Amino acid sequence: MKLNKFFFLFPVVLLLSVGAWLAKIQFTSHQIFAEKAFTSSPVDSILIVATGDAMMHMPQLKMAQDPRTGKISFDSCYVLIRPLVKQANLAMVNFETTLAGEPYSGYPRFSAPPEFAQALVNTGFNLFVFANNHVCDKGKEGIEGNISFAEENKLYYAGIYRSKEERKQRYPLIVPWHQWKIAVLNYTYGTNNIAPPKGYMVNYIDTVQIEKDIEAAKRAGADVLLCAIHWGEEYRLIPTEYQRRIASFLMRRGVRIIIGSHPHVIEPVERFVPPGSMDEHLIAWSMGNFISNQKDIYTDAAMLLFIKLYFFQSGQFSFGSVKVLPLWRYKNDIPPGYYLVPAFFDSLTLAKFGFTKDNMRTFYHVIEHVRRQTLTNNIEEYSYERNER
Secondary structure (H helix, E strand, C coil): CHHHHHHHHHHHHHHHHHHHHHHHHHHHHHHHHHHHHHHCCCCEEEEEEEEEEECCCHHHHHHHECCCCCCECCHHHHCCCHHHHCCCCEEEEEECCCCCCCCCECCCCCECCHHHHHHHHHHCCCEEECCCCCCCCCHHHHHHHHHHHHHHCCCEEECEECCHHHHHHHCCEEEEECCEEEEEEEEECCCCCCCCCCCCEECECCHHHHHHHHHHHHHCCCCEEEEEEECCCCCCCCCCHHHHHHHHHHHHCCCCEEEEECCCCECCEEEECCCCCCCCEEEECCECEEECCCCCCCCCEEEEEEEEEEECCCCCEEEEEEEEEEEEEEECCCCCCEEEEECCCCHHHHHHCCCCHHHHHHHHHHHHHHHHHHCECCEEECCHHHCCC
16 A cells, blocks of 8 residues: 555656756756856946936026027026036936917917927936827927927937827837947827827837837837836826736836836836846836926925946847935925936035025925835945045
């Protein structure tokens, strides 16, 4: 009886043992591959900077326009952070307005003067993502205006196209960096129930189409897949279940960097290795606003996200430092009226800028909020003093 039991159990034990051995061999082979890929020194690197929603409301325009000459300039809004953005090799902003010409307008259907976009370019932003819920606000004139501005200024852009043929030629956006290729994907959940003008294309969140786009990016030889995505719930401080499902879908298909927008407030930033993966991923669930006149709580919170990537001869890449610089959108009655103030400013510097005690209290409160939302054990705060100048 015992002998029969032994012969019955022996195949099961053998199968389990072989299975464990094979699993060990498989794991070891992956481990050896990973170690081989990254034990050598990196041969190249790139610094990517990203930020949130650039919006122009009419009070911003009023402060930026000289009442005597009519001249418009938004450049001073970014003077305190311009040197930081200009460090980047690739600097991305979600351009959440249109360049449809006069009459200029704010919410609910945006049309900004070209000077608003030009100030972002002058600050150092060279990648505009256009797929958001306001891109169809002004129909053909708005989409055409945005594309034409990007082309005239030789910017990288994604999210909108004049035709299916143009989308096929230009998308996915492949940004070359020396011998490497960074694919930039860009999608929006919707366009406020305003359909794109006839013939024009807007990238919507459609998983079937996104999968085709990802495969096209891989065929084009992309070394990095980055997705800028307009999603989520306005003014919500944590991601929705829908955001998590879409993020999981993207990561399973090889997207390593996800930059979210739309809620107008900052949601957490996460750097992690997902279950079942050996690759580190980065998700900024919502970058919040960059600049706007919104008044809801924490819509005056902004951030710059600094992402250092290292490339290896094997064709692999790895994350270096990931840093967050908290910003506060400060406004006063002196043109241009709106400024983005970095977290590393001390009270003495703020006082020189004319900050009142109430201003300082708000500044420190907002900055601490951004820190709580974004900083973790592997995401640190950007400190100007610690970085090379």
